[in-house]
Amino acid sequence: MPDSAIRPRKEFGKTIAADITHRLREEIIACSLAPGEPLRFDVLRERFGASFTTLREALTALAAEGLVDAQEQRGFRVAPVSRQDLVEVTDARVLIEVELIRRSIERGDDDWEIAVISTLHRLKRIEQRDPEHPLRDPEWKIAHRQFHQALVSACGSATLLAIRAELFDRAERYRHLSANLRPRPRDKAGEHQAIMQAAISRNADLAVQLIEAHIRSTFDNVATYAGHLLDSE
Amino acid sequence: MPDSAIRPRKEFGKTIAADITHRLREEIIACSLAPGEPLRFDVLRERFGASFTTLREALTALAAEGLVDAQEQRGFRVAPVSRQDLVEVTDARVLIEVELIRRSIERGDDDWEIAVISTLHRLKRIEQRDPEHPLRDPEWKIAHRQFHQALVSACGSATLLAIRAELFDRAERYRHLSANLRPRPRDKAGEHQAIMQAAISRNADLAVQLIEAHIRSTFDNVATYAGHLLDSE
DNA sequence: AACGGTATGATTTTCGAAAATGACGTTTTG
DNA sequence: CAAAACGTCATTTTCGAAAATCATACCGTT
Structure with a gap:
């Protein structure tokens, strides 16, 4: 058997449709397909090579x-962004996350703890490569x-x-919308570390508090640095 | 202008696909397509007249x-039911509903109150026609x-x-799964009435308590009368 | 000039044929 | 006899052409 686990993941699903769904999702999330942009079949057909x-x-x-926003009889477009949304x-x-x-903190077992710790470790390693962006x-x-994902996986x-x-x-x-406009990234590393510690030490109230602050700070960042993009819709 | 609100709703979406989606959803919810049943294209094609x-x-x-449960390369089937699900x-x-x-109770305005009251009134009227089923x-x-829907619409x-x-x-x-097996329907009319009153009188704690009991009683009913259908999967 | 209706072109939506894949029974081999 | 390999059939998945629909520019009328 030549390779099966090592293969550089070109395809994600077995069907082409599932593969395209995945690739489109990535591009929309990364904003390489801009919010509100019309998704015309001619263009997509060439770009993704599907029918x-x-x-x-x-x-x-x-x-x-x-x-994605489906406008019946008038095609699809990337879902628009807005302050309300x-x-x-x-x-x-x-x-939900809270x-x-x-x-998870209540039910998590050893495997859960290991997953939380190891995914954070991995994240920090990668973070050191390019702390700026x-x-x-x-x-x-x-x-x-x-x-x-690991944090909540035992729920x-x-x-x-x-x-x-x-x-x-x-x-x-x-997040991507504001990332390119923000002068310096905020200290996510510290926040993640604190959340992990609260979770592992089974301090639910603290973990909840940190997670909520973590999520809301994303909101503040976007509102600050990409706010002007949200009202033009 | 002849008719637009009165028309007997044959079609729901402008596109055939949206229409079929709606009809399929109805049939699955009503269990006229049974849980776990394979959805073969030949059959569906004839039943719904689409490609x-x-x-x-x-x-x-x-x-x-x-x-619906999509099994890649092996077609679709009605999502199975299970106790866990x-x-x-x-x-x-x-x-979420709580x-x-x-x-809604905090933010609802006059229109919200009217919607809650009138939808309940309509429900009771219809209920009298066939209180058994x-x-x-x-x-x-x-x-x-x-x-x-009206209850939460102002959220x-x-x-x-x-x-x-x-x-x-x-x-x-x-609910449909157990409805056919249950000897006598429980007194939903009373529950709905109580929920409405709690909501309109802005008694959030009571409304929450009643809604939670309402939802959980559905669970108890299904577990009691259709429990044997849930473990065979 | 403003308005309403119509024809034209661009785009989406739908279709059934063709290719791809999985299921399964049969045969071959160790 | 068990297990692997093959072939056939049933079914899904994909494709591009054809039909349907929408947007727009054009023309005629008031």
């Missing part, structure tokens, strides 16, 4: 996630996502985890 | 809502949905309302 119907399937899936996403994230952290590093983004509800993941994606798009 | 790709788009959308859905509904009721009456289902977050709606659909499927 109308396959693209349509991918866009439909992303519309259900709130990353950012407020709602932040607010929903706090509600609850999931509590449950972490969001530009795809590996940092993955590691960052995995750390936050026991796949349903709530799926909802959380969608909100995380929508929030990450706003 | 492969259109059906595929509809199924993809429903998969994102958690009503029911627990998660109930639990997530309590978390919060939205609080916000309300779930078999499509109009009752719509009115029931609209009453609960101010379209994002959370969308999440709530998905969970409501998933829960309704379980």
Whole structure:
């Protein structure tokens, strides 16, 4: 057997549609497809090398996630951004993430602790490579996502985890919006470290407090540095 | 202007795909497509009179809502039911619905009160027609949905309302599962009346308590009368 | 000049055929 | 006899052409 685990992940799903869905999601989150931008089939067809119907399937899936806006009979566009939407996403994230952290801290076993610690360790390692612009590093983004995922992973509800993941994606798009405009990145490393310690030491109240501050500071950052982009819609 | 509000709703979306999505959703929720049942294209094609790709788009959308299970390269099937899934859905509904009721009670204006009162009134009217089997009456289902929707409609977050709606659909499927097996329907009319009164009188704590009991009693009912259907998966 | 209606072009939406893949029974081999 | 390898069939997945729909510019009328 030649290779199966080592292969550089070109394809994510077995079907082309799932693959395109994944790639489109990435580009929308990274804002390389700008908010509000129309998604015309001719263009997408060339860019992703898939047919109308396959693209349509991918866009439909992303519309259900709130990353794409389907305007019946008039095609699709990247979901627009707005101050109101950012407020709602932040607010929903706090509600759900806080609850999931509590449950994870209550239910988490040894494997959970190990996952939290090791994902944070990995995140810090990657962070040292380019402390200035972490969001530009795809590996940092993955590691960052995995750390936050690990924190809540022991909550026991796949349903709530799926909802959380969608909100995380929508929030990450706003992070990218401000990342390029912000002069210096804020000290996320310290925040993550503190959250990890609170979680591992089973201090739920503190962990909740830190997570909420962490989420809300994202909001403040976006509002400060990309606020002008939010009202033009 | 001839008619626009009165038209008997045959079509829901302008596109065929949106229409099929809606019809499929209804059938899955009503369990006329049984949980776990494979959704083969030949069959669907004949039943809904649409082509492969259109059906595929509809199924993809429903998969994102958690009503359909997409098994890559092996087609789609109606999402299976399980005790664990029911627990998660109930639990997530309590978390979110409780919060939205609080916000609605805090923010609701005159129009909100009117909506709550009038949707309940309508529900009771319909209920009198066939008090034995309300779930078999499509109009009752719509009115029931609209009453609960009205209760939380003033919460101010379209994002959370969308999440709530998905969970409501998933829960309704379980209600249908037990409805046919339950000897006599429980007294929902009284519960709804009490919830309405608590909401209108801005008694948030009481409303929250009643809503939570209302949601959890659905769980108990399903577990009692359809429990045997949940463990066979 | 303003307005309403119509034709034209651009774009989306839908379709069924064709390719790809998985399931399963049969045969071959150790 | 068990297990692997093959071939066939059923089913899904993908494609590009064709139909439907929308946007826009043009023309005629008031």
